[in-house]
Amino acid sequence: MTDKTFNLDELNELKQAYQLIDEKLDGKEIVTPEQIRTVTMNNIGFLKRSFKKDISWSTFAFIPVLAIWFAVNYELTAIAWWILGIYTVVDAALRFLLIRMMSRTDHSAFDLNTLLRREKTYMKADIALACLGLVFWGTFNFIFLNTAVAIAFVVLISLALITKIVAIAKGGGLRSWRKVEISEPGKVRKFFIWFFSVILAVLLVILLIGTVYNSVTVQFDPIEICYRLSYLLSCLLIILLPVSDKLIRKNASDKLQKVTVVLGILTIAFASVPLIQMLITHSAIKYNIMFPIAMSLIVLFSISNRRNK
Amino acid sequence: MNELQKQMDNLELEFTKMVREHRKTIYTVCYFFSDNPAEVDDLFQEVLVNLWIGYPKFRGESSVKTWLWRVSLNTCCSVSRGEKRKVPTIPLGIENDILSSGNDESSQQIKMLYDRINKLEMFDRAIILLWLESMSYDEIAAIVGLSTSAVTSRLFRIKEQLKSMSNN
Numbered sequence: 001m002t003d004k005t006f007n008l009d010e011l012n013e014l015k016q017a018y019q020l021i022d023e024k025l026d027g028k029e030i031v032t033p034e035q036i037r038t039v040t041m042n043n044i045g046f047l048k049r050s051f052k053k054d055i056s057w058s059t060f061a062f063i064p065v066l067a068i069w070f071a072v073n074y075e076l077t078a079i080a081w082w083i084l085g086i087y088t089v090v091d092a093a094l095r096f097l098l099i100r101m102m103s104r105t106d107h108s109a110f111d112l113n114t115l116l117r118r119e120k121t122y123m124k125a126d127i128a129l130a131c132l133g134l135v136f137w138g139t140f141n142f143i144f145l146n147t148a149v150a151i152a153f154v155v156l157i158s159l160a161l162i163t164k165i166v167a168i169a170k171g172g173g174l175r176s177w178r179k180v181e182i183s184e185p186g187k188v189r190k191f192f193i194w195f196f197s198v199i200l201a202v203l204l205v206i207l208l209i210g211t212v213y214n215s216v217t218v219q220f221d222p223i224e225i226c227y228r229l230s231y232l233l234s235c236l237l238i239i240l241l242p243v244s245d246k247l248i249r250k251n252a253s254d255k256l257q258k259v260t261v262v263l264g265i266l267t268i269a270f271a272s273v274p275l276i277q278m279l280i281t282h283s284a285i286k287y288n289i290m291f292p293i294a295m296s297l298i299v300l301f302s303i304s305n306r307r308n309k
Numbered sequence: 310m311n312e313l314q315k316q317m318d319n320l321e322l323e324f325t326k327m328v329r330e331h332r333k334t335i336y337t338v339c340y341f342f343s344d345n346p347a348e349v350d351d352l353f354q355e356v357l358v359n360l361w362i363g364y365p366k367f368r369g370e371s372s373v374k375t376w377l378w379r380v381s382l383n384t385c386c387s388v389s390r391g392e393k394r395k396v397p398t399i400p401l402g403i404e405n406d407i408l409s410s411g412n413d414e415s416s417q418q419i420k421m422l423y424d425r426i427n428k429l430e431m432f433d434r435a436i437i438l439l440w441l442e443s444m445s446y447d448e449i450a451a452i453v454g455l456s457t458s459a460v461t462s463r464l465f466r467i468k469e470q471l472k473s474m475s476n477n
Contacts, residue, residue, distance in 0.1 A: 011468055011471065011472070014422055014441060014471065015441055015443075016418075017418045017419055017421070017422035018422060018441040018442075020415045020418060020419050021337055021340075021419055022333060022337075023415075024415070024419070025333045025336060025337070026333075031328070031329070031332060031353070033325045033329065036324075036325050036328050036329070036357060037321065037325065039354045039357050039358070040324075040357050040358055040360075040361040106359075106362060106363050106366065107359040107362070107363060107379075107380050107383040107384050107387070108359070108360070108362075108363025108364075108366065108367065108376060108379060108380045108383075109363065109366070110383065110454070111379070111451065111452060111453055111454025112379075112382055112383055112386060112432070112435055112452065112453040112454055113432075113453055113454030113455060114454050115383050115386075115387060115454075116386065116387070116432075119387060
């Protein structure tokens, strides 16, 4: 079949090909009444649908991370706990409202243009909530905990957000291991990608200077170096992600993907050293060592997700 | 309670009948929004659910076919755009190879049509599908939410694009 036999200069040929589909489908069963009933009835519940469809797994993954974080930071005051509680409730309520609005969109009530515009607004609201969270958690940590913890926490949330925006939001949930069209990011996504990359780049430089300064002036501590290196690498890793994202669209990302995978493995290796040391010496475990590991795993997951596409 | 149950049963029967009558339309739209059999399954189910949600409110102001096209296109565009929000679905076992199988001339002709339409942007894909369905410009405009003149100019551009694909 060549373009000569299928001459698209005559667009009616397209219509003929389209009608062939109709002929091919004629008389085919496709779905039985029982299947129609099962599918519609099984998926109709708002909450059931929402939990499956709109609440991403990463949102849930974040809850235990937060729980661990605050469980080890026992110096929180009563006021801090109140602020934390109120914010969590408000945030959950807003998210629930947003999900409810998204799930209850009647696809038959709008034309395509209006529907897509509405969905875009929901997406922006979702990102706005995430950014509000970043500002809140950052400020909260700076006020109620110490600066080092706050910086680490901002790094963590930035990593989570950028990973979500760049990789997961596009690649899709746990079952999207199949081919997905990678679209050019819109202005909003581009802005966030670069915004978080700049934040991370600044933190990376601060950590780098700190590491060099400490290793020169203070007593050389290989465990501390490994700990810092794991943070450094996870920052670097996440900065590489948008670049590799761009290259993927140009089908030229293979080398960079390999580099990212190696960096991810190195991050886990470096982070494992202080972790193993803590386990061997039975000393109190610093849970923030889990963050570079968790972030590397997320990045590796998103990379493998792409590789499978 | 029994009366309500009876009404629900009737609604369900009517709905099932309507879906079976127009299954080809739904399937065709889903087919043009994914080349993956499992995804076609998922899309089909998403469309069914959205049809069911909207069905009680359907007043018959437009034809069933137009309404069905609107819901199917809205769902497929929405799902294709936000791949992240996939719903784990029940395998329907739809005969997905109906269109792709076979080496005869017609199968290849369909494949070529499919390949070219899939190179178009999602919104343009929706418009050209409606045009292929021989809908009037006014109907297309109502479904996609553009003015008739905008549809005309957009269709002209899409056709030019398809022609250039052919020339390439």
